[in-house]
Amino acid sequence: MRKQVPFLIATVMGIAMVAQFFIPTHGLVQMQSVVLLYGRIIGAFALVLGVASLIRINWIRAKRKGEGWTYAAVTIIGFVAMFLAGSLGGFFIAPEEPAETAAVTSESAPAEAAVEPAATPPQKSYDFGAGLDMTKNRVFAWMFDYIYTPMDATIFALLAFYVASAAYRAMRARDLTAGLLLGAAIIVMLGRAPLTSYYWDQLISQHVKFIPSLGDVTEWLMEYPNTAAKRGVYFGVGLAALGQSIRILVGLERPYMAGTGD
Amino acid sequence: MRFLKGRGAYVVGGVVVALLWCATAALGQTEPPAATESEEAAEAEAPYPQFPMPEDPGLRPPQDVEIVDFPDDEGNCLLLNWEPSPDDSAPARPREFFDLKRGEFRFMSAAHKQQRREEWDAAAAEANKRERSGYVIRRKPTSQAEFLWEPNGETGPVFSPVIILPGFRQYQDNDFQFLVPIGEDSVLRGESPPTPEELLEMREEQSLLDPRLTRWDYEIRYFEDGRMSEPVVMANTGPRGNYYNRKWTNVLLMGLVSSILIISFIFSARSGRELYVRPVAGLQAVDDAVGRATEMGRPILFSAGFAGVDNISTIAAMVILGRIARIAAQHGTKIIVPCLDPVVMTALREVVREAYVSVGRPEDYEEDRIFYLTGAQFAYAAGMAGIMVREKTAANFYMGYYYAESLILAETGFMAGSIQIVGTDSYTQLPFFIVACDYTLMGEEFFGASAYLSREPKLLGSLKGQDYSKLLIAVFMTAAILVATVAGLAGADGIAEWTQQLFQYASS
Numbered sequence: 001m002r003k004q005v006p007f008l009i010a011t012v013m014g015i016a017m018v019a020q021f022f023i024p025t026h027g028l029v030q031m032q033s034v035v036l037l038y039g040r041i042i043g044a045f046a047l048v049l050g051v052a053s054l055i056r057i058n059w060i061r062a063k064r065k066g067e068g069w070t071y072a073a074v075t076i077i078g079f080v081a082m083f084l085a086g087s088l089g090g091f092f093i094a095p096e097e098p099a100e101t102a103a104v105t106s107e108s109a110p111a112e113a114a115v116e117p118a119a120t121p122p123q124k125s126y127d128f129g130a131g132l133d134m135t136k137n138r139v140f141a142w143m144f145d146y147i148y149t150p151m152d153a154t155i156f157a158l159l160a161f162y163v164a165s166a167a168y169r170a171m172r173a174r175d176l177t178a179g180l181l182l183g184a185a186i187i188v189m190l191g192r193a194p195l196t197s198y199y200w201d202q203l204i205s206q207h208v209k210f211i212p213s214l215g216d217v218t219e220w221l222m223e224y225p226n227t228a229a230k231r232g233v234y235f236g237v238g239l240a241a242l243g244q245s246i247r248i249l250v251g252l253e254r255p256y257m258a259g260t261g262d
Numbered sequence: 263m264r265f266l267k268g269r270g271a272y273v274v275g276g277v278v279v280a281l282l283w284c285a286t287a288a289l290g291q292t293e294p295p296a297a298t299e300s301e302e303a304a305e306a307e308a309p310y311p312q313f314p315m316p317e318d319p320g321l322r323p324p325q326d327v328e329i330v331d332f333p334d335d336e337g338n339c340l341l342l343n344w345e346p347s348p349d350d351s352a353p354a355r356p357r358e359f360f361d362l363k364r365g366e367f368r369f370m371s372a373a374h375k376q377q378r379r380e381e382w383d384a385a386a387a388e389a390n391k392r393e394r395s396g397y398v399i400r401r402k403p404t405s406q407a408e409f410l411w412e413p414n415g416e417t418g419p420v421f422s423p424v425i426i427l428p429g430f431r432q433y434q435d436n437d438f439q440f441l442v443p444i445g446e447d448s449v450l451r452g453e454s455p456p457t458p459e460e461l462l463e464m465r466e467e468q469s470l471l472d473p474r475l476t477r478w479d480y481e482i483r484y485f486e487d488g489r490m491s492e493p494v495v496m497a498n499t500g501p502r503g504n505y506y507n508r509k510w511t512n513v514l515l516m517g518l519v520s521s522i523l524i525i526s527f528i529f530s531a532r533s534g535r536e537l538y539v540r541p542v543a544g545l546q547a548v549d550d551a552v553g554r555a556t557e558m559g560r561p562i563l564f565s566a567g568f569a570g571v572d573n574i575s576t577i578a579a580m581v582i583l584g585r586i587a588r589i590a591a592q593h594g595t596k597i598i599v600p601c602l603d604p605v606v607m608t609a610l611r612e613v614v615r616e617a618y619v620s621v622g623r624p625e626d627y628e629e630d631r632i633f634y635l636t637g638a639q640f641a642y643a644a645g646m647a648g649i650m651v652r653e654k655t656a657a658n659f660y661m662g663y664y665y666a667e668s669l670i671l672a673e674t675g676f677m678a679g680s681i682q683i684v685g686t687d688s689y690t691q692l693p694f695f696i697v698a699c700d701y702t703l704m705g706e707e708f709f710g711a712s713a714y715l716s717r718e719p720k721l722l723g724s725l726k727g728q729d730y731s732k733l734l735i736a737v738f739m740t741a742a743i744l745v746a747t748v749a750g751l752a753g754a755d756g757i758a759e760w761t762q763q764l765f766q767y768a769s770s
Contacts, residue, residue: 021507021510022506022507022510022514023505023506023507024334024335024336024503024504024507025336025337025503025504025505026336026337026503027503029336039572042605043570043603043604043605046603046604046605046607046608047604048604049604049607049608049634050601050603050604050607050634050637051604051634053604053607053630053633053634054633054634054635054636056630057630057633060630067652068648068652071648151641152638152639152640152641155640155641155643155644155670156640156666158670159666159669159670162669162670162673163669163694165673166669166672166673166694166697166698167697169697169698170696170697195279195282230689233687233689233692233704233705234689234705235732235735236704236705236706236732237687237689237705237706237709239520239706239728239731239732239735240687240705240706240708240709240710240728241574241687241709242517242520242521242524242728242731243524243709243710243724243725243727243728244574244577244578244709245574246521246524246525246528246724247713247721247724248577250525250528252528252720252721252724253581253712253721255577255580255581255584255609255613256609257616
């Protein structure tokens, strides 16, 4: 039973999800949204496990004071600081003043205007979850905007240097294919850079008829050989994903049981 | 000129390039064409139609009005078709969504969309010339007594009238979910329509009319020059859910054929038939990588990618991790698995634990080696890079779906001297991985990795089925290209168009 029941659940749900793709009836669409909702609920519970794992591992590392223990300590401090800012920072939210009240309290407003807004029936608001809006939590927003975002952008910016070093290794013309790669890369790089593309067109393409615009050559490379290669990968991925799905549906592979079905 | 040597030369060079850049930008800058005065004046003078207008019996309504359910959907769309009013002198436009006479969809290509935009602009200009003519459509629940032009909270829900430009003969009403409050004073159409979750919540609160459970009345009139015709009323109608989505028939057929091929090869393998599957260098290197880590006494790093547990890439990564963890457990090599998603973390813990149990070494399993690192993309990349450098991992496995962080991971691993094996279906990141890693499993090789590693006939049979499916697709595509080309050259546009539609994938 320990093996059959999970297999049965996986197979039935898998086939139902495939069926939903082709059968757009309301019931199946609703079933799909309910299943996705369950997934989110499970994810919320699993997040607690994840956070517990994060804290425990870093706490042990910081406590033992082994190599790199300061990173673990910074992780815990960062987690606690953001948690407190997110959960307690709501106290620092300034209450929003309604426009009607502002008009009434204005000294220049006539006396009868004070009565008018009160007569307006209250409008129903569909702004769900406004009380949890972190952008209004100034402490949390400040930490997010001025600590987290710059650090995130810093790591992203490192990519420029990694691309340069990887490109240097890839573009050594060791054989024919590497030479082709090098040639295509140079054309695309120059064609995508505004400066070189502009001067190529101005100085060469416009004067020599048989030499095409650098932008056109770049577009051709991206549109045809590049797209053809990508579609080849698509076909392979699509069929392989189908094969993997069939292996799971018929129980040849059972990743949900931490095994391969044998 | 001494300053032009050494560092000074770089500074001068930099300034020259910057100046050239600025000059290029200045030369290349083009101003958007300003609207001419006559266009602006025409726009300002053209009166926006104000409803209700006085009824003019001399103005004839649209002809042959019919309402049909929009096919292939959940049941939230109706299609209104009509023939233009005899007073509508604008050229009749084609029905673009669904052709009732031909009974088929007309898929929109980029050229078709451009043509559609041009037609729309021409019709708008024509309507402006005639002081805004066209058709006005209103809708109400059948239970409501009368059509209303203005919001009225006591009488019932009101739906904004829809204005259609002259010459058009079709309206696709799929606004049900956006304007359906009951007993409220206005429609909900606004800057931000409610999210599906909010809609679900509102539906549960019975503040929504479910279009499938509600009957609707429609009226359509022709209007011109501040007057409108008598209405044509279509009463007691409503959308319904369909039991089959015809748009995906080609996907279904190809999926069925491929599935039959794959399953037949699985059965064939089970019956003992020898199957040859080409060797893949990246998979043959898995054992070597784990062996290298064992010899060096350093750990293995495994990442399951950036997708959730519901993604097929993550599932494939889980299967591969099971194989790698078994080999690592047999050799007594430490394996580190930092995770991006807590659900994936929980699943991977089970996979690794099972692997240790299966080789009879449950006592060597350490749960804390599979841990949650962070849910943020670049924070994860930074954390992984830190682990590679601090732990000096001997072998790194990146299996799953990746985004822009791929090169940060791969280059850091390269600099740390680790042997790196990648398996991904993320074609945008494949070039980075190919450049920076030792072995790359591309797309299908990645999904087939578990079968290759296990060498089980049943699993290898599925790979063989995939290969034959690919061959079938290649043959089919070549034949279709030939047919479409010959038909196009021979002037048989119908056959050429039909052949193209065989491959058309409708995304929704």
